[in-house]
Amino acid sequence: MNDFSYAQATTAKDAVNFLTEKPQSAYIAGGTTLLDMMKANLTEPPRLVDITRLPFTGIEQTKDGLRIGAMERMNAVGEHPLVKELFPAVSESLLLAASPQLRNMASIGGNILQRTRCGYFRDAAFPCNKRVPGSGCPALTGDNHNLAILGVSESCIANAYPGDLSVALAAFDAVLTLENTKGKQRQVLVTNFYLLPGNTPQKETVLEPGELIVAVTIPMAAHAKRSTYLKVRERASYAYALASAAVGLDVQSGTIRAAHVALGGRNTLALARSGKSADRCPGYRSYIPGSGRGSSARG
Amino acid sequence: MSSDLFPDTGGPKAENDSRRSFMKQAGGLLGFALAPPLAGQPDSLMANSPVLEVVTKMTLRINGQPRTVQAEPRVTLLDALRERLDLTGTKKGCDHGQCGACTVFIDGQRVNSCLTLAVMVQDKEITTIEGLAKGDTLHPMQEAFLKHDGFQCGYCTPGQIMSGVACVKEGHAKTDSQCRKWMSGNLCRCGAYANILAAVREVADKA
């Protein structure tokens, strides 16, 4: 039997200390990704550091937008009146995800860090570059009907983020507040948070070892208020997206002034495309978040 | 949360069926034989240190009563209920949060007990299917499942009933389509969905 311990933290400092004390330890929030993976022997942290008691809570309006604590649970955020009113697509992305039971458990921070549903990644009997770097990618020639089309590489074609929330967050330029092991905070756009697989599919985000997600802040905007989340899937409820889109429009007297679209499901990370216009022929700015690439086109 | 529909405290623990009792005893013995040796046991978890490595005494508040278990921190709430506390009403289906058979309430909210560590919910109020009935009086949701034949093999039923109670309480069973969506975390391999829906909707209409 493997060595195992559990530590309960009430401050970020404690959490970091408990984590760094034992290499390979993991933070646990709702546990719906982590315990699932531990039961499948995909990860074996020698210690779980419970962060559910950290003060990463609250949903409040700030000067930068609506700030949502990373420990808030998916159902509570999805049903929150301010989220419903100001960011309908964010509310829908949460309430169309997983099951009611899972949404009562799952945290916002954990959702952003959920792992791919690639069947080979989830079966320890198979090689997988994401799980064991350099071991190969059976999905390239195997069952890949529900993996990514956009942003893929020769090393990995998984939809690294298979969920819904980050798609909506990407459409509205949401910002993550992160806190590193030295207690220093930084802000990172969700669209810069995820990394393309390239030759290092095991590295999925810019999060440093031990760094915590503290909160996510979504800037208020007219397009965010008039938005929706569309999720296409194999059954009407309780399934991951085959493809999804978060769409927000700023419409003034019959003219679309700005359009923000992010795609999910069929790409390695939440892909956002946004545009602003002063006339009826908007210029779009499109980018693949995390790649540093950008291009302009007339729409 | 203490109306007839939404009890949060205990019902009777009477267990008369001798076959069941035997199976539980056998399970208990096996569990004991496999259990790792006890080592340094603080009186209550976390009392001495926020870090736990070994089998420890945990106190869980289940159906209104404090229950103690000796378990390692890696034990899920589902296993603690079934294997250590003889509360076998909560079922183990997929053990990966996909089927809903293990649904219980924590502080009144439905969750999957298979993806919950027992050690993490010690200060919470846990309600299991055993806590719904009051003595011999079944919970209205249990009555409705009987009336509408909301099951065939019965394995998913405790989870379905727990989810149904929560669904009504949350106000998510007002229409058939809303109820279907908010009950979709509970799978039924026999396909008794139409009758399950009828049962939950009837209770919602009366609430």
Ligand SMILES: Cc1cc2nc3c(=O)[nH]c(=O)nc-3n(C[C@H](O)[C@H](O)[C@H](O)COP(=O)(O)OP(=O)(O)OC[C@H]3O[C@@H](n4cnc5c(N)ncnc54)[C@H](O)[C@@H]3O)c2cc1C
């Ligand atoms: C059957 C099933 C169906 C699902 N369907 C969907 C779906 O349709 N759409 C969807 O979007 N999601 C879906 N999910 C995924 C679910 O939303 C995630 O499992 C959940 O959001 C993870 O949150 P958690 O709090 O449980 O994370 P945990 O399992 O506790 O943690 C996940 C990871 O994040 C890390 N972590 C957690 N919080 C923090 C933090 N604050 N700072 C730093 N690191 C942190 C942990 O160390 C761990 O590595 C589904 C899951 C299951 C099991």
Ligand code: SF4
């Ligand atoms: S697609 Fe990515 S996650 Fe899936 S097997 Fe290949 S390397 Fe692993």
